[in-house]
Amino acid sequence: MDQKGKKVKLAVNGGISFGAKLTAKQLAVIAEHMIEGDELEVTTFQQLYIDVFERDAESVREKFMEAGLSCYPVGNFVKSLRTCNFCKGEEKEGMPVAIELNKxxxxNPVPFTLKPAYTxxxxxxxxxxxxxxxxxxxxxxxxxxxxxxxKGKDANxxxxxxxxxxxxxxxxxxxTIIRIYAEQGKKREPFFKFIHRFGLENLKSQLPVIEKQIAY
Structure with a gap:
């Protein structure tokens, strides 16, 4: 394999499923696009970062998707949904809802990396x-x-x-929340700081009307 050329980072995982899992086929496909010395970065939001040659990025994405892998952009975007192990079954644990929400x-682009989670x-x-x-x-x-x-002393x-x-x-x-953050957030402003600056009540006032649902 030609080892020269600019590389870009792809974020991949096995899709929204019963926890963070990969099949043997998916692991083999990922390994096909790594050279000696390459490393996979395992993130806290259940993604793997892999560096691929920029010229090959689109074809690599296609091969990954054919193997059942999901690919996401790296940077200031909404990350894929972090999930639990869904120990009581697909329908009972709301797996279809988690998959649709992730989709x-x-x-989506946002001012700063945004991490959603589902249980x-x-x-x-x-x-x-x-x-x-x-x-x-x-x-x-x-x-x-x-x-x-x-993280941090102000963890909450x-x-x-x-x-x-x-x-x-x-x-x-x-x-709606993500759209408001994308439009009103400052560049590289973490979501929790945006909430403090923008105001929780202000955010609530701009949400769709959900009768008797807003938790005051």
């Missing part, structure tokens, strides 16, 4: 309370948290913004 938001029960293995946007399935509804921060759990949303309400609300 709608992952890869299918109150145990919270997907760590929704310490990520920028967190979704927790409670019985038949979805509770939405925002502004969590996992997210604030419950809306409780017991239907899937459609969840999609619309999260998409």
């Amino acid at each position: 709608r938001i992952a890869g 299918g029960c109150p145990v919270g293995c997907g760590e929704p309370l310490v990520n920028d946007i967190g979704v927790m399935k409670i019985r038949d509804g979805y509770d939405l948290y925002i502004g969590g921060k996992a 759990t997210g604030t419950l913004l809306v409780a017991q949303l239907s899937p459609d309400q969840l999609y619309e609300t999260v998409e």
Whole structure:
């Protein structure tokens, strides 16, 4: 393989599934596009970073997708949904909702890297309370948290913004929050800082009307 040329970074994972898993076929396809000395970076949001030659990037993406891998941009974008292990079954843990939410938001440009997380029960293995946007399935509804921060002396759990949303309400609300952040956030302004500056009440006032759902 020609080892000269500019490289770009791709973010890949096995898709939104039962935890962060890869098949033997997916691992083999990734290995085909690595040369001696290359390394895979494992991120905290369940993605792998791989460096590929820029000239080959599009064809590599296609091969990865054929193997069932999902590819995402690297940088100031909404990351793919961090998930738990969904230990009680696909429908009960809301897997179809997690997949659809990821499809709608992952890869959208934002002022600074935004990490969403989803968990299918109150145990919270997907760590929704310490990520920028967190979704927790409670019985038949979805509770939405925002502004969590996992690192630093000012680490903090997210604030419950809306409780017991239907899937459609969840999609619309999260998409609206991300749109507001993309339009109103300052360059390289982390989401939790944006929330403090923009104001929680101000954000609530701009969300779709969800009768008796806003958690004051």
